[in-house]
Amino acid sequence: MGPGAFLLISFLMAAQGSAGVIDERQALMRAIGDDLQAIWDGLARGDGGAVEQGATRIAAQAARLSTLFPLDSFHPPSRAQPAIREEFHAFEDLALKLKEAAEGLAASARHTTLAEVQPHLTRLVRTCRQCHRSYIEPY
Numbered sequence: 303m304g305p306g307a308f309l310l311i312s313f314l315m316a317a318q319g320s321a322g323v324i325d326e327r328q329a330l331m332r333a334i335g336d337d338l339q340a341i342w343d344g345l346a347r348g349d350g351g352a353v354e355q356g357a358t359r360i361a362a363q364a365a366r367l368s369t370l371f372p373l374d375s376f377h378p379p380s381r382a383q384p385a386i387r388e389e390f391h392a393f394e395d396l397a398l399k400l401k402e403a404a405e406g407l408a409a410s411a412r413h414t415t416l417a418e419v420q421p422h423l424t425r426l427v428r429t430c431r432q433c434h435r436s437y438i439e440p441y
């Protein structure tokens with residue numbers, strides 16, 4: 303095996319590495335989307351337990367979120383903007399806000415009537431939008 307083949311293999315492995323993390327964070331985001339849907343469905347059924355479970359899952363996902371954006375992972379098929387690395391503290395703050403909003407929603411679903419969870423849900427969804435507006439490349 304010549305040095306060219308070695309370089310090629312190293313390149314392919316590096317590409318594989320960042321493709322893996324892109325898959326992982328996109329799957330995590332889709333899971334968050336499914337959990338949000340489960341929360342809405344739970345609210346429609348008056349099922350506080352489903353709201354609490356969905357929100358608890360989102361909080362756990364949010365806690366991992368900012369570990370999934372290494373430097374070399376800003377290329378297709380990802381739509382994540384490189385600004386994430388330039389403004390990493392702001393990005394981490396938004397991930398933390400998502401976690402706190404999800405925890406607030408879970409706690410309110412556990413302790414209050416469903417009518418009172420609405421402000422927490424609004425705060426959660428606003429956080430999704432806020433982060434996407436700043437850090438996802440438009441189509």
Ligand code: HEC
Binds near residue numbers: 338381431433437
């Ligand atoms: C801290 C920032 C941040 C927050 C908060 C956030 N997202 Fe995302 N989301 C992203 C980024 C960045 C991407 C693009 C990931 C990529 O393509 O590599 C993304 C992509 C997605 C995708 C597309 C996944 C795919 O298959 O490509 C969905 C769905 C999604 N987010 C749902 C949500 C929902 C629902 C919420 C709120 C409950 C949320 N996100 C909150 C940053 C965030």
